Amino acid sequence: MGSSRPKWLSVSAALTILTIVVSLSVSYSANNQLFSTVKMPVLRSYGGITFEDIRNLELWRVVTAQLIHAKQAHMLLNAFCLFLLGILVESKLGGLRTFWIWLIAGGIATAISPILVEPPWNVGTGASQATFALAGCATALALFGVLDRKRAWTLIAIVALPGFALDLLYGGYPKPGHLVGFVLGMIFGGFYLSGGNVTANWYQRS
Numbered sequence: 001m002g003s004s005r006p007k008w009l010s011v012s013a014a015l016t017i018l019t020i021v022v023s024l025s026v027s028y029s030a031n032n033q034l035f036s037t038v039k040m041p042v043l044r045s046y047g048g049i050t051f052e053d054i055r056n057l058e059l060w061r062v063v064t065a066q067l068i069h070a071k072q073a074h075m076l077l078n079a080f081c082l083f084l085l086g087i088l089v090e091s092k093l094g095g096l097r098t099f100w101i102w103l104i105a106g107g108i109a110t111a112i113s114p115i116l117v118e119p120p121w122n123v124g125t126g127a128s129q130a131t132f133a134l135a136g137c138a139t140a141l142a143l144f145g146v147l148d149r150k151r152a153w154t155l156i157a158i159v160a161l162p163g164f165a166l167d168l169l170y171g172g173y174p175k176p177g178h179l180v181g182f183v184l185g186m187i188f189g190g191f192y193l194s195g196g197n198v199t200a201n202w203y204q205r206s
Contacts, residue, residue: 011095012086015102016079019127022067023075035072041120043068048123049111062107069126078127081159085134088155092146093137093192101137105184106130113177128163129181135159136185137192144193 026046030038044050047064069075082102090098109129114122135156142152160182167174 010087010090011099012083012090015086015099015130016083019067019075019079019082022064023069023072026068027072037071038069040070040123040125043070043125044120044123048125050114050123051111054111062111063103065110065123065125066102066106066127066130075127078131081131081155082127082134084155085131085138085159088147088152089134089137089141092141097188097192098134101133101185101188102130105133105136105181105188108184109133109177109181112180113175115176124177129177131159132163132178132181133185133188136182136187137189138185139182140186140189140193146193 024034026043027036027038028034030036030042030046038046040048044053046068047061048068049058049061049065053061069078086098086102089101093101106127106129109132110124110126113124113126113129138147138152138156141147142149142156163178164174167178
């Protein structure tokens with residue numbers, strides 16, 4: 001399923017570049033600075049997502065919300081992780097499946113991410129939910145030996161461990177968006193595994 005195209009022509013690279021360009025553009029539009037902190041209520045007007053938006057069927061926000069960030073330094077970290085994990089997953093699942101993980105798993109996780117946040121700060125944004133989804137998918141693939149485990153575990157640890165640690169440090173619990181993204185990513189990985197003989201072959205080797 002992997003592609004022989006250069007990494008800079010990959011779906012993961014395109015999503016990464018789009019994230020950087022859109023987030024910096026929103027930052028400049030809102031505050032006249034490329035690297036600024038944009039308040040969450042302001043981000044809603046630029047495509048952030050709330051439960052009210054979902055009830056109003058403004059589903060386009062599932063896409064736009066993942067591209068915008070409150071803090072641009074955090075965005076660059078997310079973009080870096082999105083590229084590395086995306087390339088890893090895309091090497092086995094291909095660009096289209098990787099895109100669906102970003103869109104569906106990342107989008108759902110972003111939409112529910114503000115579930116415990118009070119208005120007007122309850123706006124889902126950012127690429128971190130998608131990176132956790134890719135980490136979850138990579139976990140499923142690594143467990144069954146589809147990915148190089150040393151490389152996969154290293155990248156998964158870079159994304160998931162600091163993310164969950166910061167969640168616990170500042171919130172006292174893992175953020176719902178991160179947990180949901182990770183679980184949905186594992187489900188996507190499970191669908192890939194169940195679509196072939198990967199699972200059966202793993203049991204035969206065990």
